[in-house]
Amino acid sequence: MSNAAWETVIGLEIHAQMATKSKIFSGASIAFGAEPNSQACAVDLGLPGVLPVFNQAALVSAVKFGLATGAEIGRKSVFARKNYFYPDLPKGYQISQLDHPIVGRGMIDVVQEDGEIKQVGLTRAHLEEDAGKSLHENFVGQSGIDLNRAGTPLLEIVSEPDIRSAKEAVAYARQIHALVRYIDICDGNMQEGSFRVDANVSIRPRGSDTLGTRTEIKNLNSFRFLERAINIEVERQIDLLEDGGRVSQETRLYDPDADETRSMRSKEEANDYRYFPDPDLLPVHVDDAFIDSCREQMPELPKLRLARFTDELALGESEARQLINDRATADFFEATVAASKQPRHAANWVINELGARLQKADLGIEQSPVDAEQLGGVLQRLADDTISGKIAKQVLDALWAGEGKSADEIIEAKGLKQITDTGAIEAIVDEVLAASPEQVEEYLGGKDKVIGFFVGKIMQASKGKANPGQVNQLLKAKLKR
Amino acid sequence: MAVDNKTVIDMAHLARIAVSEDDIPKIASQMGKVLEIAEKMAAVDTDHLEPMAHPLDAAQPLRVDDVTEADLREAFQAVAPSVDKGLYLVPKVIE
Amino acid sequence: MGSRCGVDPTTIRQALMHQKTLTELAIGLEKGEFSSVELTQHYLDRATAHASLNSFITVTPDLAISQATAADARRASGDAGPLTGLPLAHKDLFCTEGVRTSCGSKMLDNFISPFDATVVSKLGEAGMVTVGKANMDEFAMGSSNENSFYGAVQNPWATDRVPGGSSGGSAAMVAARLVPAATATDTGGSIRQPASFCGVTGIKPTYGRVSRYGMVAYASSLDQGGVIAATAEDCAMVLGAMSGHDAKDSTSIDRPVEDYRKVLGADIAGLRVGIPKEYFGEGLSNAVGERVLAAAKELEALGAVLVDVSLPNTELAISSYYVVAPAEASSNLSRFDGVRYGHRCEDPKDLEDLYKRSRGEGLGKEVQRRIMVGAYVLSAGYYDAYYLKAQKLRRLIAQDFTQAFEQCDLIVGPVAPTTAFKIGELSDDPVAMYLADVYTLSTNLAGLPGISMPVGLADGLPVGAQLLGPHFSEARLLNVAHQFQQQTDWHQKIPAAFA
């Protein structure tokens, strides 16, 4: 197989469920996990005579997404009906948007695995209603239809075919996932179906600039499946073409158990959806004032925050990116800076020290047992030399374990305050040197490494509290060669 | 425009309506006559006209995001042809 | 009226209650001449006695008597409004909780609505009493009421003739005085044309004036609810109570409702009444044309000024309408799929069979044909030439009216080219029936209000004229019709068999 001869072209369609309380066109709840059909109201069921009324929160969410991606906001967006019959689609049509979506062209910076940034174009993002669910188990020869999910607001985010590999696709999807959570419009819960990915995949001979026939792999609900499904589909297409076959444009499903993609029974020979403007809904007008009010409700955008972290707080680019990817982490970091006035330390400690502990305990930063105020306290004491870096880690552990309310309290209670009294340190130094004549000989004989042995002994004797700088100074003075 | 039998079959399928073989020619002829009326539109120059989807030039009102609907499943399913365990039943959906 | 010897005058008064207008009945209730229960029972008896007219799909005696009892109690407690205790029927596409809402279709023959349409709740809150559900063309598709699963409705003026449609049941039952008023809907003339065929008054308000929530959709951008009654004054009374903004209908207009009765009686001197030449050309029967022009002369005698206007794209309205309406209908009626309610075929062998047979059996031929035409004009390759083109023409038609209303305050014209035709006469030629809608369709495309009022008889059959006005001119239309009815007595005529 000659992978090198082919170029992969991928575009993603992501369905992000908007984190509203009620449905996009009705006042029924969208809470997850309710009894079947207990959250399907007259409008969701498509009873005769019912009418849709648009949820403002869904509009605000979509506009926020547009602002976050620098996209055009549709000033007069139009809902259209997509007509097809399916039992999970109660009205026989899905209310979606076609010609005039709420969000137009935009762009997103995708941080890839190697840290490189790739820009991926966004074609559009439009609002639509979700369908219900068909359950095939439990009934002989029949399917059960649960319409609780019908009418849940979705933002369908469509990318340009700018993506060139499964890895890039995952990086892009993760970036969108992080963004919608960052701006708080989607909870991103993939198990519950709040974030679903469809991948349009085609291949073409490297160097060609015409697109090959694409297949659409539907409903990928984890990043791992997304990567796997694309790789498998690309292989399938290469095999097909190299054997002289043709790729047919179709919808495929990824089966994780068999680890293969399968053609969905072509839902309809000719999918003729007969889109037309929904006569029950009017054009949605969005003016400057509305956009401004959405902007005011938005957190500082990752891009601007990144610039502020690197420019004002003098963080390194990669460090800053690690912090801004997730809004809770960035917020925690900022709170730590506020409490400590130590941005460099704060970045390091949030990413590494606290980060490692959280990861080990499998906790999100929102669940951190140590809050930003507490961590800031530790870093303050580190900066003003009350404690050493090593002691600081002990203080953090003590805070984590709930042994005290603040760094100061723990330092006090455990007597961890650094010894900075020169006389006291000198006494310990003398004591250690006197107890290790052999090592003193070695050092004086030119063996520099032995200095570490002395420092270790001194720190041990001082229970780690001796100021390491002073220890070094004194040692060097006393062991003058 | 003349509508052929195949068009009737296609549209009946798209609209999920069972039509009997015998009725198809009559439906074709009647559909053809209706579309003939529609074809009179072709003679009019409409290039400068904005399509009109609504009789009034109004904007979509927005609903406050509140949960206002109670669980009325029992009442709604009382008129359903086939339900079990709160689910609407249909012949097995094959995927 | 004098009392006949030996008969209790109260009995006579009550026996003739149905000859009164809604307005007169309201006075009778207020004066305590009869109770709502008595009044309601009287109409229920008439509905039963004249069941052969087939104007009702469902009569609701228990509901009616309990509502009437509640209305009487409300009056006794001093809490009655002007409509409290007055009976009416709802066209059978307004959802009524606990009562079958069939839309004249086998598809919904078994459908007991779990909720009330906004119109139904508004009139219910006003204290009106529901005596039943009116027959109609299936899903409001038709101009003759022959397309009903429950059979054709007879015209009370000549029982071998159609009452018009699609609100044929509503118009016929008001004409036969089986109810003093009935709700109705108008998508392409479905209030005005049956009102004209049956010699009663019917108003279709501006699109968006009356909530469409719970009013089963035919063509959403054209459908509008209204009322049919004996007089313009009666219509004003009911329309006022059923109108208004509804947060459940995105296309409902948030604008205060005028007090339609209050403006009745305003002087119409100087009012410019437009006569569109396209409404009086080829195809219009002489008898209808003469009577409509005579009505215009009557308005002139009241001080109105007649002006010639033109609506040049009138004929194209037929083309535009018979694309837009089926397109919307094809989508609106997809929900009737045998899954959640309504007719389901026996033993479906698979999902597709369930859909196709349920819909094939449940929907009538006219409805099926419109759905298929609608699917066609929206389908890939035809959308631009049909649907989009029709939407553009729709603008042209609306512009015709805008220009005409620069020269006049309202327009007068015939409602239909002829008087009521015979049952079966046109039922095999749908296109001929479509062409007969030429004077009413454009009003719906433009979303304008229109009122149809009786202006004469031709060979014993009623002739109606319609008044059309700019958006939200209901008060003006009702007043002009009322002024006309102050000078004429066509609206008082009751077919002999029902007097």
Ligand SMILES: [Mg+2]
């Ligand atoms: Mg899609």
Ligand SMILES: [Zn+2]
């Ligand atoms: Zn979608």
